[in-house]
Amino acid sequence: MELIFDDERMRYLVLWVGWYKYKPIHQCVVHIDIVEDSIIIQCNDTEESIVEKLVEMGIYQENISLNFIHPQHRGYLEIAT
Template structure:
């Protein structure tokens, strides 16, 4: 059985790797790791021409031993990457899905 410490390592690794994929030098990818409260984010900050760019690409929390995906703006899907790292689907909650719809997925409902 996986531990919360393993989940923390997986999340930090995946967010760090995703941050390296930024191709525009005017955009900074910032990883935010709050291991005390188990909150993890990847945020893009910068400028494109005269427009400000700011947004949360990924936001994950660990709540009651489960990984809650609050925001996923990636193409691959971080849930799929977590499964590839042997995180059981019953330990992953797609928090961005409405609670009444979660039982239609292969993942945990909460």
């Protein structure tokens, strides 16, 4: 795993980097951007709910956006939660 923290642009990534047998691996696991008061989750390829963790830390759910879900389908998440 490789961690990339760009505090200047408020962009944070976790990548899988390496090899599996003879195949190179370069895959984004988590990508989070912070824009003003909003946390934008661009990618979450984990089993953990990043939103739950952020809410537990005191961040309002309204300030968290799941950009890996098409805008047309985000309303369904709000109804379900």
